[in-house]
Amino acid sequence: MNLSIQEHASPDSGQAVTFLLEQGEEMHFLHPEQIIAYRGPSDGRSDRLMNIKGMYRKKKLIQADMRGSCSFTAALPPGYSVKPIELAGGSDLLYDLRHLFFYSSGITMKTRILSAKNMLITRDAIKVKFAGTGTIGVLTEGMVLEAELHPDEPLYVDAGSVIAYPENAKLDLTVYGNTLASQHMNYHFKMTGLGTVLFQAGHRSSHLEKEMNNDGLIKRVLREIIPFGGVFIK
Numbered sequence: 001m002n003l004s005i006q007e008h009a010s011p012d013s014g015q016a017v018t019f020l021l022e023q024g025e026e027m028h029f030l031h032p033e034q035i036i037a038y039r040g041p042s043d044g045r046s047d048r049l050m051n052i053k054g055m056y057r058k059k060k061l062i063q064a065d066m067r068g069s070c071s072f073t074a075a076l077p078p079g080y081s082v083k084p085i086e087l088a089g090g091s092d093l094l095y096d097l098r099h100l101f102f103y104s105s106g107i108t109m110k111t112r113i114l115s116a117k118n119m120l121i122t123r124d125a126i127k128v129k130f131a132g133t134g135t136i137g138v139l140t141e142g143m144v145l146e147a148e149l150h151p152d153e154p155l156y157v158d159a160g161s162v163i164a165y166p167e168n169a170k171l172d173l174t175v176y177g178n179t180l181a182s183q184h185m186n187y188h189f190k191m192t193g194l195g196t197v198l199f200q201a202g203h204r205s206s207h208l209e210k211e212m213n214n215d216g217l218i219k220r221v222l223r224e225i226i227p228f229g230g231v232f233i234k
Contacts, residue, residue, distance in 0.1 A: 005084065005137075008073075015076040019102075021068030026105040030097075031074065032064035040070025061097075074101075079202065082137045083144045087130055092195050093164040094127035095138070104134035112167065121173045121189070122159075129167065138163055142202020149193045156188040157199050166195030 004020040016036070021027060029035070032047055050061040066072065076082065082101050094112055103109060111126045119125055130136060138144070140163065147155055149169060156176050165171075172190040175182035191197060 005082065007081065015078075015081065016073050017076060017082050018071060018073045019066070020071045021066060023069040025068040027066045027102050028104070028109075029064040029066055029074070029102045030061075030100050032062055034074040034076070035064065035072050036075050037073040038070065039072070040068070044068070044070040045072075077139070079141055080139045081142075083140050085136050085138060086134075087136060088133050089131075091130050092166045092168065093198065094129055094167050095136075095164045096122075096124065096162075097126070097128050099138045099140070099163050100128065101137040101139050103130065103136040106134035107132040107136065118171055121171050138198075140200040140202065142200050145199055145201055147197050147199070149191055149195055149197060151192060151194060154190045154192050155197065156190055157197060158185075159187045159189050161199040161201070162189055163198040163200055165189075165191060165197045166193055168195065169193035169197070 006018040006020070008016045008018065019027065019029075030050075032045075038045065044067050046065045046067075047062050048065065050063050087107060108131050110129050110131065112129055113126055114122065114124065144163065147157070149155055149166065156174075159173065170192045173187050174190045175185055175188060176190075177185070
């Protein structure tokens with residue numbers, strides 16, 4: 001599939017991305033409500049309910065099957081960009097459905113119902129896994145980074161920054177460091193296993209930008225030195 005993506009960004013007017021599909025190409029778009037412009041035959045778009053095993057029945061998710069030749073533009077949430085990821089063959093990574101923007105033809109999407117423990121840790125019941133050859137697109141805040149897991153040496157990753165992790169990974173929800181460090185950080189996933197973890201860099205950067213713009217020095221110092229100051233001092 002020869003997918004062409006053109007990104008548009010402006011500090012004042014937000015962000016958008018335009019997709020160009022050639023004749024015969026097909027893409028499955030998971031946020032059809034974000035499409036704000038379309039050029040092509042009227043039957044080039046076909047919406048349907050997603051067939052996701054284990055999905056809550058009240059959450060009727062819709063996907064749009066887009067067929068070329070056509071072009072369409074989708075609006076992005078503030079601060080987000082689209083990261084294309086090329087897949088060839090099988091992939092052991094489990095993705096959060098909320099991060100997924102599209103996947104191309106030639107790729108199949110399957111669901112994995114999490115164990116009771118991992119449901120509590122991730123606050124999610126299912127993850128999605130891909131097989132086949134093609135492209136998927138994920139919504140990210142900032143650049144996407146990769147880190148290798150180790151069977152015994154844990155990797156700690158901010159829970160809100162994780163995009164995907166290997167199905168074999170062992171997860172625990174925790175903090176680390178001394179008392180002061182653990183009181184002033186988000187919960188992290190403590191991960192061991194084999195494979196690669198994908199996480200986004202912009203999730204915590206937006207928090208830092210907010211603090212730098214809105215907080216005075218005294219307030220920031222008090223947050224650091226008072227136990228649980230980040231909770232009580234807004």
